[in-house]
Amino acid sequence: MCGIISVVDRAGNLMDGSKIKLALSLMDERGSGEGAGYAAYGIYPEHADCYALHVFFDNIIEARAAVEALLRAWGTIVHDEEIPTCDQPNLKKVHTPWRYFFKPDAALMSGSSSSEEEIVTSLVMKVNTTVPGALIYSSGKNVGVFKAAGWPEEVADFYRIQDYRGYIWLAHNRYPTNTRGWWGGAHPFNLLDWSVIHNGEITSYGTNRRYIESFGYRCTMLTDTEVVAYLVDLLARRHGLDEELTVRALAPPFWDEIDAMPEKEQNLNRAIRLAYGSAMMNGPFAIVVATHKGIVGFTDRIKLRPMVAAEKGDRLYISSEEAAIRRMEPDLDRVWMPRAGEPVIGRVY
Amino acid sequence: MAIGSIPLRYQISIDRDRCMECGRCVENCPYGTFRREGDRIVIDSRNCTACHRCIAMCPRDAITLTEHPCDYRSHPIWTRDARESIYNQARTGKIILAGMGSTQSLPPIFDQILLDACQVTNPSIDPLREPMELRTYIGKKPSRLTLRRREDGDVDLETELSPNLKLDTPIMIGHMSYGAISLNAQLALAKGAQASGTFLGTGEGGMHPAIFPYQDNMIVQVASGRFGVDVDYLNRGAAIEIKIGQGAKPGIGGHLPGEKVCADVSCTRMIPLGSDAISPAPHHDIYSIEDLAQLVRSLKEATEWKKPVFVKIAAVHNVAAIAAGIARSSADAVVVDGFRGGTGAAPKIFRDNVGIPIEAAVSAVDQKLRAQGVRNEISVIASGGLRNAADVTKAIALGADAVYIGTAALVAMGCRVCGNCYRNLCPWGIATQRPDLVSRLNPDLEGEHVANLIHAWTMEVSELMGAAGINAIESLRGNRDRLRGYMLDEGMLKVLDVKPAGA
Ligand code: SF4
Numbered sequence: 001m002c003g004i005i006s007v008v009d010r011a012g013n014l015m016d017g018s019k020i021k022l023a024l025s026l027m028d029e030r031g032s033g034e035g036a037g038y039a040a041y042g043i044y045p046e047h048a049d050c051y052a053l054h055v056f057f058d059n060i061i062e063a064r065a066a067v068e069a070l071l072r073a074w075g076t077i078v079h080d081e082e083i084p085t086c087d088q089p090n091l092k093k094v095h096t097p098w099r100y101f102f103k104p105d106a107a108l109m110s111g112s113s114s115s116e117e118e119i120v121t122s123l124v125m126k127v128n129t130t131v132p133g134a135l136i137y138s139s140g141k142n143v144g145v146f147k148a149a150g151w152p153e154e155v156a157d158f159y160r161i162q163d164y165r166g167y168i169w170l171a172h173n174r175y176p177t178n179t180r181g182w183w184g185g186a187h188p189f190n191l192l193d194w195s196v197i198h199n200g201e202i203t204s205y206g207t208n209r210r211y212i213e214s215f216g217y218r219c220t221m222l223t224d225t226e227v228v229a230y231l232v233d234l235l236a237r238r239h240g241l242d243e244e245l246t247v248r249a250l251a252p253p254f255w256d257e258i259d260a261m262p263e264k265e266q267n268l269n270r271a272i273r274l275a276y277g278s279a280m281m282n283g284p285f286a287i288v289v290a291t292h293k294g295i296v297g298f299t300d301r302i303k304l305r306p307m308v309a310a311e312k313g314d315r316l317y318i319s320s321e322e323a324a325i326r327r328m329e330p331d332l333d334r335v336w337m338p339r340a341g342e343p344v345i346g347r348v349y
Numbered sequence: 350m351a352i353g354s355i356p357l358r359y360q361i362s363i364d365r366d367r368c369m370e371c372g373r374c375v376e377n378c379p380y381g382t383f384r385r386e387g388d389r390i391v392i393d394s395r396n397c398t399a400c401h402r403c404i405a406m407c408p409r410d411a412i413t414l415t416e417h418p419c420d421y422r423s424h425p426i427w428t429r430d431a432r433e434s435i436y437n438q439a440r441t442g443k444i445i446l447a448g449m450g451s452t453q454s455l456p457p458i459f460d461q462i463l464l465d466a467c468q469v470t471n472p473s474i475d476p477l478r479e480p481m482e483l484r485t486y487i488g489k490k491p492s493r494l495t496l497r498r499r500e501d502g503d504v505d506l507e508t509e510l511s512p513n514l515k516l517d518t519p520i521m522i523g524h525m526s527y528g529a530i531s532l533n534a535q536l537a538l539a540k541g542a543q544a545s546g547t548f549l550g551t552g553e554g555g556m557h558p559a560i561f562p563y564q565d566n567m568i569v570q571v572a573s574g575r576f577g578v579d580v581d582y583l584n585r586g587a588a589i590e591i592k593i594g595q596g597a598k599p600g601i602g603g604h605l606p607g608e609k610v611c612a613d614v615s616c617t618r619m620i621p622l623g624s625d626a627i628s629p630a631p632h633h634d635i636y637s638i639e640d641l642a643q644l645v646r647s648l649k650e651a652t653e654w655k656k657p658v659f660v661k662i663a664a665v666h667n668v669a670a671i672a673a674g675i676a677r678s679s680a681d682a683v684v685v686d687g688f689r690g691g692t693g694a695a696p697k698i699f700r701d702n703v704g705i706p707i708e709a710a711v712s713a714v715d716q717k718l719r720a721q722g723v724r725n726e727i728s729v730i731a732s733g734g735l736r737n738a739a740d741v742t743k744a745i746a747l748g749a750d751a752v753y754i755g756t757a758a759l760v761a762m763g764c765r766v767c768g769n770c771y772r773n774l775c776p777w778g779i780a781t782q783r784p785d786l787v788s789r790l791n792p793d794l795e796g797e798h799v800a801n802l803i804h805a806w807t808m809e810v811s812e813l814m815g816a817a818g819i820n821a822i823e824s825l826r827g828n829r830d831r832l833r834g835y836m837l838d839e840g841m842l843k844v845l846d847v848k849p850a851g852a
């Protein structure tokens with residue numbers, strides 16, 4: 001059991017992190033104080049054209065030198081600093097969070113139209129699998145993840161989340177079972193522009209991991225959520241499916257439903273299931289995936305985990321609990337329960 | 350010195366208090382184990398093959414069979430089998446033939462793999478209440494789709510899909526030729542396959558007109574003897590399978606004894622009456638992987654690229670690399686046949702010693718195909734010694750798309766796995782062409798039994814999936830994380846890519 005909440009302001013207005021902290025803390029019941037995290041889009045306007053790499057260092061001597069050597073080999077570090085934190089009595093600072101604003105040198109990766117992204121992806125995979133004591137857990141432009149092992153309010157205060165202003169926020173409160181409550185295992189997960197929060201367990205993990213690894217991704221975080229980020233990256237970025245079709249591939253309609261569709265739709269949905277069968281996610285889950293363009297929330301095909309959506313003006317909310325949404329916005333225009341597998345999409349205008 | 354007679358293999362005895370001298374055992378045994386002398390039934394146990402026909406037909410339960418009533422001095426190395434094979438060969442100077450699968454006592458790896466189930470952190474799914482999807486498509490799948498969303502929101506599918514076979518269950522019936530088995534047996538299997546929404550292989554024996562009504566559920570086979578192959582035959586099948594090898598006898602061809610080549614078999618196979626049908630070891634037009642690719646293309650051309658083409662290979666040491674080569678041809682599926690696979694007739698030395706188990710083979714194939722990024726190019730069908738729904742589930746979790754069953758389907762029709770299929774005397778009307786024996790098998794009834802078996806296994810697979818919190822077979826395929834090895838060594842765990850129990 002975990003708690004998730006996300007909000008997008010579709011007009012692009014910035015919100016500070018104070019309210020989402022309140023909302024997530026309301027769901028303390030859903031966590032165990034061993035992991036919480038936040039992600040926000042639009043927080044680094046002064047470096048909007050750089051990839052913001054957030055790194056956990058076990059020490060800032062060898063590990064940091066190794067990461068910086070790799071970054072310098074593949075591009076330019078425009079600016080870097082320790083991520084400001086504020087000590088909390090019950091939160092043990094086991095890593096030093098650092099951030100780099102990085103510009104990859106596209107000329108170094110030939111033959112690809114998205115070579116900057118390829119460089120950043122491969123740097124993330126390389127650091128996380130080969131540099132001991134370093135973990136890149138956030139790597140998009142103008143987006144940042146802030147997470148640690150602790151209760152939602154502690155983690156928020158540790159990073160002073162109220163000081164960041166973003167137009168999309170994701171937050172997650174963890175009750176770990178698969179892995180110990182380590183910092184890297186907390187959500188949100190991020191790769192490039194993709195961030196994911198996830199409540200549930202993916203019973204198809206073994207299939208999904210083997211599938212995604214055959215495309216060159218490496219699962220390094222010992223947990224099933226990162227596979228969601230990679231699957232979305234593969235389908236949406238590399239294969240060019242839009243949000244709705246990506247969700248369709250990950251949580252497709254049942255064959256009975258497909259058989260009842262008009263022929264053209266039948267062919268489309270059959271093709272999706274045939275081509276992307278190994279990407280289909282099974283097991284109980286509610287997931288929100290975000291990019292700088294908006295958020296998409298969806299559940300497993302029989303909705304074994306809760307997910308509720310709400311709207312107020314330009315703002316769209318997705319959460320495990322309505323009460324959490326009301327903590328951010330008591331006076332909502334509309335609240336609804338999306339059906340199993342049906343995506344809730346909030347696009348920035 | 351004469352070897353003399355060897356000890357009885359089976360001893361039959363009749364409980365004379367129960368026997369009513371009806372003579373059914375005499376009529377039913379084609380091997381001449383029983384005869385009537387006056388009103389007494391006399392037994393010649395030496396003829397017995399343990400086919401159990403008499404036991405099944407005796408109205409008084411009067412017959413008892415004992416295996417090895419008199420044994421040799423026990424010896425761990427010089428087993429009974431080792432000694433008797435030598436007596437046999439000292440006498441005849443010949444290769445020993447055997448029917449059915451390997452009798453080696455090597456433990457099946459399947460029995461040392463355990464399945465997972467959900468507790469607390471994720472709910473199991475009840476197949477009685479929730480949809481459980483076992484539908485399986487066999488054939489090439491695109492590795493990516495090109496989809497275009499139009500102004501009006503409609504999505505155009507721009508990728509063209511190769512023809513796939515649609516199965517309602519991942520269980521298919523493997524190739525058993527008319528010739529090796531009787532027409533009634535093949536008809537029963539065809540009826541069972543059709544009723545179950547699945548497919549059945551013709552084997553290398555052509556297609557008898559009686560099978561035509563089931564042709565949409567038949568996979569026609571092209572093997573090295575090319576028996577029964579013409580364009581009409583190719584076009585009748587739902588798919589075409591090129592047989593390179595067979596798990597029970599990798600590296601050698603096929604052999605249908607002349608006794609089994611009756612008039613109908615000779616017509617269907619297009620060979621002379623009573624002649625041995627011998628398929629050569631290699632296809633004489635395939636001496637390399639590119640030759641195979643060419644044959645695949647030729648068969649596709651002949652059938653206007655409308656039919657999926659499978660390639661069946663025996664599970665040998667290099668099976669993964671061979672499968673990767675096949676994936677790069679136009680072939681749509683590779684059938685991997687493990688060393689426990691059944692057979693009508695195979696040299697015993699091959700059956701018991703050549704090839705590798707399907708569990709190891711299928712995982713090696715799946716891993717290699719994934720590592721090379723060609724897993725979508727080809728479906729993987731596992732076969733060879735699958736005995737129950739757990740074996741099916743494990744084979745799929747190890748990476749198979751679907752399975753072939755063979756022996757299990759015959760057992761559903763009465764086969765007792767007695768291993769005498771090559772003698773044309775099968776008392777159950779299965780592996781024989783003798784009309785009186787064939788007529789013992791009622792195709793409607795046995796077809797129902799076969800369909801029942803597939804139905805039951807399919808339900809069990811869905812129960813196992815539901816317990817594991819999985820509601821579509823796609824999410825089971827290659828999901829080795831849901832398997833654990835028990836008492837398997839580290840090397841084998843690595844090959845299977847499965848963790849040990851408790852890890
Ligand atoms: S079938 Fe049974 S009862 Fe009939 S003769 Fe044989 S042993 Fe006796």
Ligand code: SF4
Nearest residue numbers: 764765767768770775
């Ligand atoms: S098919 Fe007939 S001969 Fe062959 S093993 Fe089964 S019962 Fe015996």
